[in-house]
Amino acid sequence: MSRRSPFRARRLTALALSPLAAVGALGALGTGTAGSASAAVAPAAVAPAAVAPAASTELGAVDTYTGLEFTVPAGRDDLGRPQTCTIDADLYKPRTASSSARVATILTTNGFGGSKDDQAGLGRAFAARGYTVLSYTGLGFPDSGCKISLDDPGVDGVAASSLVTFLGGGGSAPYASAQVGGTTQGAGSLHVDWTVLDDAATHDPRLGMLGGSYGGQIQFATAATDRRVDTLVPLITWNDLRYSLAPNNTSLTRGVTYANSNPGTQKIGWTGLFFGVGILDGIQGAAIDPKRNVGCPNFVLEACRAKATLDTLGHPTSDTYELTDRVSVAHYVDDVKVPTFLIQGENDTLFNLQESVATYKSLKSRGVPVTMAWQSWGHSGGSNGRTGAAPGELDLTGQHIEDTYLGLRIKNWFDHHLKGSSVTTGPGFAYFRDWVGYTGSASPAYASASSYPVGTRRSWYLSAADELVGAKSQIQPGSRSWSNPGLGAPASYSEVSGLEGQIPLPDGLKTPYDTPGTFGAWSTAPLASAVDVVGSPTLDVRFESPAVAATQAIGPSGQLQVFAKLYDIAPDGSKTLVHKLISPVRVADVTQPVHIELPAIVHRVEAGHRLQLALASTDAAYKNAYALQPVTVRASPTAPATLSIPVVP
Incomplete structure (x- = not known):
């Protein structure tokens, strides 16, 4: 019937x-x-x-x-x-x-x-x-x-x-x-x-x-x-x-x-x-x-x-x-x-x-x-x-x-x-x-x-030379700048919603990527031992964008868009975006600090691998900004940008 x-x-x-x-x-x-x-x-x-x-x-x-x-x-x-x-x-x-x-x-x-x-x-x-x-x-x-x-x-x-x-x-x-x-x-x-x-x-x-x-x-x-x-x-x-x-x-x-x-x-x-x-x-x-x-x-x-x-x-x-x-x-x-x-x-x-x-x-x-x-x-x-x-x-x-x-x-x-x-x-x-x-x-x-959350939190800090360091004393001052292409065009790719694992996909749609010049990324040193992540990572960061600061008062279309994500990088350089999860962010006020809550994951980062934080300007699975949005993130020992990861023994 x-x-x-x-x-x-x-x-x-x-x-x-x-x-x-x-x-x-x-x-x-x-x-x-x-x-x-x-x-x-x-x-x-x-x-x-x-x-x-x-x-x-x-x-x-x-x-x-x-x-x-x-x-x-x-x-x-x-x-x-x-x-x-x-x-x-x-x-x-x-x-x-x-x-x-x-x-x-x-x-x-x-x-x-x-x-x-x-x-x-x-x-x-x-x-x-x-x-x-x-x-x-x-x-x-x-x-x-x-x-x-x-x-x-x-x-x-x-x-x-x-x-x-x-x-x-x-x-x-x-x-x-x-x-x-x-x-x-x-x-x-x-x-x-x-x-x-x-x-x-x-x-x-x-x-x-x-x-x-x-x-x-x-x-x-x-x-x-x-x-x-x-x-x-x-x-x-x-x-x-x-x-x-x-x-x-x-x-x-x-x-x-x-x-x-x-x-x-x-x-x-x-x-x-x-x-x-x-x-x-x-x-x-x-x-x-x-x-x-x-x-x-x-x-x-x-x-x-x-x-x-x-x-x-x-x-x-x-x-x-x-x-x-x-x-x-x-x-x-x-x-x-x-x-x-x-x-x-x-x-x-x-x-x-x-x-x-x-x-x-x-x-x-x-x-x-x-x-x-x-x-x-x-x-x-x-x-x-x-x-x-x-x-x-x-x-x-x-x-x-x-x-x-x-x-x-x-x-x-x-x-x-x-x-x-x-x-x-x-x-x-x-x-x-x-x-x-x-x-x-x-x-x-x-x-x-017995309940959620579990484990403890471990912090890394954004540093110059695109590094994530484990102590504030290790932060080297510097900056990273990028921009979106504009006109709503995507320069990063994470997934094809609902189709992965269901039908064969072209090679270009199997692996997430970010186009140089449209994102910033910071990586840890190779981990000495495996790290088990269980829960939601967070990022506290400041963005600098005079162009967006001048337009954000008009509403959402003038506000900064960012797509935050975590990669697991193997010793051979291959990268894994865990379950293709990313965090779209629309910043209400680019002149103020921003707290970002990334989707929770359960993932083991093996010894010898590196964690990488990427902040992209676009993603193909989402609507993207039409106006150009050049942006800078600075590494500062006095006002550190902090990535917090929930880990379990």
Whole structure:
């Protein structure tokens, strides 16, 4: 019943990389009982029940119901009119579940550009382990109706709440076909009366959510909107979409949220891919809901306006913030109060590790139970050509959950929070180390700590002769100057968003580079011993640019743009830009010191290698300045520019 996007099949859309996800939307608090499934059915009078821990890992038989159709309220359309949306879903039920043998539930939806099919393996796997799983295709993707609203609380959240009600026995829905007891049967109607209920009167099931990327963010939104959600496991998702699509790694007011007056720089590759995939899904889903392609094609009008603003100016405006703030957990995190297991990808130029740090710190500061793991993979392609999880890390088909490090942790998390099991949920913080060899489960490659951050910080200082020195007394005075080409032309290259590791690339697009005269760089001496970097490097520096000082008062277009990054240089001179991560910076006032927070990394710099800090004037993955911006950085013993690196023993 689902149409599979060729983008999704070839995994060219890194936004849709996650084959699992969860539902919801962000925004206003609610009771979570506003919506219900298509045809209301009176719930059975069932008192709240405890869930016994699983007695063994023996897998049970699963019944499946495919092509469930829900017609649910979903807020308002672009014209402010109340709307209903059609949702396509599949349900996976433990065969032994019944009104006298009730089970907990897991709700999941697709990543961007995906469908319910992407969760089929996990749905069967968790149903075999004693959970009812409902996987649905999110709004705006085949074969569900309405437009893509970017996990809006008033649209996607209202729709998700109806599905929670259904899982709590509050409605019924027609399905296209089913496999029950090993027998194929035709169309019918399904009413759920076998889930554990925390409150029968409000159709409140014992419910957790699992998913990544677009489906990961919507978990926060659902939990903030619907108090019936009990726990979350979001993977590789965003904290603040303004930072994700137009980052500025300075002027941060909290987490990764930067000041409105000092906007970021558009990620032209990612935003273009994002809209291309959404429009393609709109074309494929035209028969389901023709209105999806009226006006702004398959996106709410605000999204098209935001894209036009970014394409024209290269940075967001206050109108854009109204949209991104509404659909980002950074701006409603106080309403998220359920245990959360954050999983973020080290190899991710779309939603980098700093996004998970921002959410982690916000939840932890308010006493919300939260743990965080940094896995090897994210939205970006691997430098070794591998895409997706490392061996033994996470089996996204669901066939070997207990045999993988994260698979077992996710299962234990749900068993603990939904079944009442005493099984441990793992360390407060864990991170994958790609320099550690292992066989089988990836557990040996993961280091653990009680919380984040870890280790200590080590400082280097910018010195003349393009050096990074380890003591202020070693700083030699001097300067380095460069300029951008102007007219928006790029002179540095870091990545092709979402395509690396997915398709063969020309040699010129495989290796990052900087054009002489358009960047400054400073390097350490060869390291005497290996240095393990875990966390976010920072740079405190002054820029000198009389030309920019004379234009910056006109606004963002007149402000200095810089792209900071760290290279690992091998003894043979070859350079590695770790996971292709860079830090775009738009300097609010070039006459003042600047504090830059680079994206977090997990990386071992081997003995004999050198660390190099590069400050480039442009990058091909971003919108660049049109005016010429000559700039100088001085090495000064009395006012040193300082690079701080988080290291662990």
